[in-house]
Amino acid sequence: MTVTGTSEVDYRAEALEAGARVRRFGSWYAAEHRLRSMRAFGLTLVLLAFANPLLYLLSLGLGLASLISSDVNGVSYLTFVAPALLASAALTGAAEESTYPVLTGFKFNAVFFSMAASPLAPKQIANAVFVGTAARVVPTVVVYYGILVLFQAVPSPFSALTILSASLVGMVAAALVTWYTATVTEDKGQMAVIMRFIIMPMFLFSGTFFPLAQLPLYLQWIGWISPLWHASELGRVLSYGMAEPAWLTATHVAVLVVLLVIGWVGARRVFHRRLTA
Amino acid sequence: MPAPVISARNLRKTYKEFVAVDELSFEVTAGESFGLLGPNGAGKSTTMRMLGAVSERTSGDLQILGLDPNDHGPEIRSRLGVVPQADNLDSELRVRENLLVYGRYFGIPRAVVARRADELLEFAQLADRAKARVDELSGGMKRRLTIARALVNEPRILLLDEPTTGLDPQARHVLWDRLFRLKEQGTTLVLTTHYMDEAEQLCDRLVVVDKGVILAEGSPASLIREYSSREVLELRFGSDRNADAVTALAGIGDRIETLPDRVLIFAADGESALEEVSRRGIESITSLVRRSSLEDVFLRLTGRTLVE
Numbered sequence: 001m002t003v004t005g006t007s008e009v010d011y012r013a014e015a016l017e018a019g020a021r022v023r024r025f026g027s028w029y030a031a032e033h034r035l036r037s038m039r040a041f042g043l044t045l046v047l048l049a050f051a052n053p054l055l056y057l058l059s060l061g062l063g064l065a066s067l068i069s070s071d072v073n074g075v076s077y078l079t080f081v082a083p084a085l086l087a088s089a090a091l092t093g094a095a096e097e098s099t100y101p102v103l104t105g106f107k108f109n110a111v112f113f114s115m116a117a118s119p120l121a122p123k124q125i126a127n128a129v130f131v132g133t134a135a136r137v138v139p140t141v142v143v144y145y146g147i148l149v150l151f152q153a154v155p156s157p158f159s160a161l162t163i164l165s166a167s168l169v170g171m172v173a174a175a176l177v178t179w180y181t182a183t184v185t186e187d188k189g190q191m192a193v194i195m196r197f198i199i200m201p202m203f204l205f206s207g208t209f210f211p212l213a214q215l216p217l218y219l220q221w222i223g224w225i226s227p228l229w230h231a232s233e234l235g236r237v238l239s240y241g242m243a244e245p246a247w248l249t250a251t252h253v254a255v256l257v258v259l260l261v262i263g264w265v266g267a268r269r270v271f272h273r274r275l276t277a
Numbered sequence: 278m279p280a281p282v283i284s285a286r287n288l289r290k291t292y293k294e295f296v297a298v299d300e301l302s303f304e305v306t307a308g309e310s311f312g313l314l315g316p317n318g319a320g321k322s323t324t325m326r327m328l329g330a331v332s333e334r335t336s337g338d339l340q341i342l343g344l345d346p347n348d349h350g351p352e353i354r355s356r357l358g359v360v361p362q363a364d365n366l367d368s369e370l371r372v373r374e375n376l377l378v379y380g381r382y383f384g385i386p387r388a389v390v391a392r393r394a395d396e397l398l399e400f401a402q403l404a405d406r407a408k409a410r411v412d413e414l415s416g417g418m419k420r421r422l423t424i425a426r427a428l429v430n431e432p433r434i435l436l437l438d439e440p441t442t443g444l445d446p447q448a449r450h451v452l453w454d455r456l457f458r459l460k461e462q463g464t465t466l467v468l469t470t471h472y473m474d475e476a477e478q479l480c481d482r483l484v485v486v487d488k489g490v491i492l493a494e495g496s497p498a499s500l501i502r503e504y505s506s507r508e509v510l511e512l513r514f515g516s517d518r519n520a521d522a523v524t525a526l527a528g529i530g531d532r533i534e535t536l537p538d539r540v541l542i543f544a545a546d547g548e549s550a551l552e553e554v555s556r557r558g559i560e561s562i563t564s565l566v567r568r569s570s571l572e573d574v575f576l577r578l579t580g581r582t583l584v585e
Contacts (some may be wrong), residue, residue, distance in 0.1 A: 003527065011307075011342040011343060011356065011433055012342055012343035012344060013350040014342075014350070014356060014433075015342050015343075015344060015353055015355060015356045016344075016349070016352050017357045018352065018355035018356060018383065018384075018430075019349065019351040019352025019353070019354075021353075021384040022351050022355055022383060022384050023351050025384055026382070027385055029381045029382050029383075030382060032378065032381050033367070033378040033381070033382075036370065036374060036377075036378055037367065037369050037370065040369055078358065095564070104369075108366050109365060109366065109367055109369070110365040110367075111365060111367045113361070113365050114361070114365040114366075114367075114379070114426075115355075115382060116331055117329055117354065117359040117361065118353040118354055118359075118382035118383060118430075119350075119352070119355035119382065119383060120351070120354075120382050121350070121351060127532070144580055168535075244514040255548070268338070275331070276331060276332060276333060277332060
């Protein structure tokens with residue numbers, strides 16, 4: 001064996017070994033970076049997680065609910081609105097986490113491009129973004145749920161299952177918004193448009209504060225296509241056993257899962273296309 | 278001769294109609310310091326992105342560390358260090374944290390990354406800035422941090438795209454010194470530059486690239502020998518008189534180039550060329566005899582100056 005041959009084989013073998021590790025765990029390695037970045041905003045995120053539900057519950061729970069004496073759906077107004085508030089908080093938080101933080105990675109400090117020069121694959125970088133968002137959204141939902149308990153807005157211990165439905169819609173928002181944001185090459189205020197003209201109307205027209213059936217038919221469709229409506233209704237079934245046909249409950253789950261997969265696959269594709277050009 | 282760590286044959290990259298890199302062929306051996314020299318838009322950065330196993334080639338063959346980047350991108354990248362043209366440090370993190378997170382991309386254990394981060398900060402002369410914010414660093418410091426980051430996986434090959442563009446002369450010299458040390462330690466360096474002095478300082482061998490094509494290949498000295506004369510006499514006559522003066526200068530030296538601001542006379546002996554100029558009674562505003570450089574090679578090969 002010549003010295004020449006050995007050195008080539010060594011480099012090759014060494015690369016194959018180092019690469020195998022990253023192929024398996026790369027998404028988690030990259031996620032560590034997202035978590036460390038979030039730590040810089042840690043205090044703000046914690047404050048938001050507590051302040052947001054407190055403000056809503058003080059206003060809706062003590063203010064609005066006192067006016068609405070009749071039951072909605074056979075439960076108190078607060079019980080009715082709680083699962084939807086939880087889902088909206090997850091949705092909004094996840095959408096925020098998927099706008100500027102993603103745009104920054106592609107554009108402002110281009111950190112995704114430095115990741116792509118490392119052994120990480122673009123789809124692993126996308127995964128890391130989702131892990132990071134989940135790490136913000138799930139604790140936010142848990143804190144929110146704790147505050148709902150304090151306000152006696154949840155009737156039973158099983159209501160805690162709404163943490164799952166709310167987290168699910170959060171991740172749906174993360175996947176879809178990240179997918180869109182990843183395609184943005186020039187910041188012309190699209191992030192504000194998403195928050196104001198998609199997330200906000202969704203919040204208002206998804207049967208969050210009143211049953212969707214209250215709306216005229218020509219506005220109800222917004223609810224049907226809205227992941228937030230599906231998550232809120234699912235949350236109501238889980239929280240206080242709202243009566244609805246089983247097929248409808250299954251539809252809520254199916255819509256959320258399908259949207260999650262579509263957004264996730266789409267985002268991973270755009271990450272790949274942009275980071276390997 | 279050791280086996281090549283990079284081997285490119287007819288490497289080509291097109292974006293729709295635009296041909297960025299056209300059939301480049303070259304090899305780089307282990308421990309070598311190899312340069313791609315050319316003006317902006319020559320296809321250097323595109324080539325670097327293909328060597329970095331990031332951008333897929335349109336056609337041709339490419340082997341890096343004995344592997345094809347189309348099949349083994351993560352494997353190849355795990356043994357490369359990459360210094361991109363624009364710093365893409367994470368400005369939301371502190372200096373040392375940038376090294377810590379980057380090392381983790383490779384799956385290097387935390388304790389090992391932490392130790393290397395400290396060593397690399399020493400190497401990059403940034404140890405006292407470990408906790409600083411990235412935005413507080415000067416351009417030269419950011420560049421050194423980017424190089425330190427590229428070294429966190431102890432790469433076999435370090436790819437540097439325009440490593441000193443935009444830096445002041447002093448910062449460039451500090452950087453060259455650091456890169457020279459790496460070269461001494463046996464790291465294979467591949468760099469692009471449009472600075473001739475940089476190529477002369479750092480490259481054992483280089484290819485001159487223009488419009489996606491290799492025009493010449495060799496060591497800096499051999500390229501100068503082949504495509505230029507030993508010395509160059511630069512004469513300035515004032516911008517409107519340069520062209521007229523050329524007629525009177527005919528026959529002096531091996532070759533004459535007229536640039537907008539000066540006339541270059543290529544000659545083995547610049548001093549005697551200058552004597553001939555004054556013997557003919559031709560008066561210039563300034564005259565300068567200097568050694569030939571890669572800049573002259575580029576001018577000869579393309580008819581254009583490198584930095585326009």
